[in-house]
Amino acid sequence: MEVIIRPNIDHAVDLVVKLIVSRIKEKPDTTLGLATGRTMERVYARLIASGVSFAQCQTFNLDEYIGLRHADPNSYRSYMKAHLFDHVEINLANTHVPDGSAADLKKAARDYESLIADAGGIDLQLLGIGYAGHIGFNEPLSSFKSRTRDKALTPTTRAQNAEMFGGDADNVPKRALTMGVGTILDASELVLLATGAAKAAIVAKAVEGPITSMVSASAIQMHPNCKVVTDEAAATELQGREYYDFVFENEPEWKGFRCAEN
Ligand code: GLP
Numbered sequence: 001m002e003v004i005i006r007p008n009i010d011h012a013v014d015l016v017v018k019l020i021v022s023r024i025k026e027k028p029d030t031t032l033g034l035a036t037g038r039t040m041e042r043v044y045a046r047l048i049a050s051g052v053s054f055a056q057c058q059t060f061n062l063d064e065y066i067g068l069r070h071a072d073p074n075s076y077r078s079y080m081k082a083h084l085f086d087h088v089e090i091n092l093a094n095t096h097v098p099d100g101s102a103a104d105l106k107k108a109a110r111d112y113e114s115l116i117a118d119a120g121g122i123d124l125q126l127l128g129i130g131y132a133g134h135i136g137f138n139e140p141l142s143s144f145k146s147r148t149r150d151k152a153l154t155p156t157t158r159a160q161n162a163e164m165f166g167g168d169a170d171n172v173p174k175r176a177l178t179m180g181v182g183t184i185l186d187a188s189e190l191v192l193l194a195t196g197a198a199k200a201a202i203v204a205k206a207v208e209g210p211i212t213s214m215v216s217a218s219a220i221q222m223h224p225n226c227k228v229v230t231d232e233a234a235a236t237e238l239q240g241r242e243y244y245d246f247v248f249e250n251e252p253e254w255k256g257f258r259c260a261e262n
């Protein structure tokens with residue numbers, strides 16, 4: 001794992017966007033794993049501004065609420081259209097979001113796994129992190145071998161996402177269809193972006209804490225090609241800061257990513 005700490009949100013987002021764009025330029029038919037949440041809104045805005053073409057890409061979103069129609073403004077399908085798909089060159093038929101409105105959720109989950117396998121797996125998986133330590137909607141005690149399935153959301157997560165549902169956690173759906181931790185770990189590369197002081201404690205647990213299903217995000221420690229990108233505020237509880245900065249300053253891979261203000 002590499003931890004890259006940037007001076008502020010804009011620089012953290014910039015680095016993630018540069019990385020995604022460079023992967024798509026190297027491999028135009030990249031299969032992307034996409035995430036939702038407020039943190040990602042900035043990433044998608046910059047990706048749109050970059051002008052990169054997703055024409056040959058396939059995309060797979062991590063998760064979707066159960067019980068919302070596709071067209072519901074709070075569905076993650078709507079989120080992706082509003083924040084990315086409607087503004088870039090992309091074939092909508094190649095964009096996939098778990099079907100949280102399916103009558104048979106077990107089948108929808110199996111079908112989603114098959115689609116990912118048919119695409120040859122995910123090349124680059126983008127991740128956010130929830131206060132409950134989730135990646136996707138893998139709440140505490142999600143098995144590290146879990147695959148796409150439906151999952152009950154924690155009160156912490158429903159409170160975190162209440163803003164999008166009129167500020168009332170009771171309006172947030174109780175369940176979601178989410179890629180499993182095992183599904184996520186199968187991606188060739190993981191990039192987790194976390195910003196803001198409110199994420200500092202959970203970032204430290206995920207990156208440096210014990211690997212435990214109580215913090216699903218700690219599973220990323222087992223991934224051979226994982227980058228965690230934060231701003232200063234989200235990095236304040238990390239113990240190994242000095243070493244992470246040294247690696248970022250010296251690894252040839254990051255040459256084009258170190259900006260003048262660095
Ligand atoms: C939702 C998503 C997660 C994401 C999280 C972060 O819960 N299901 O995949 O990591 O939001 O949200 P935010 O960026 O708003 O903090």
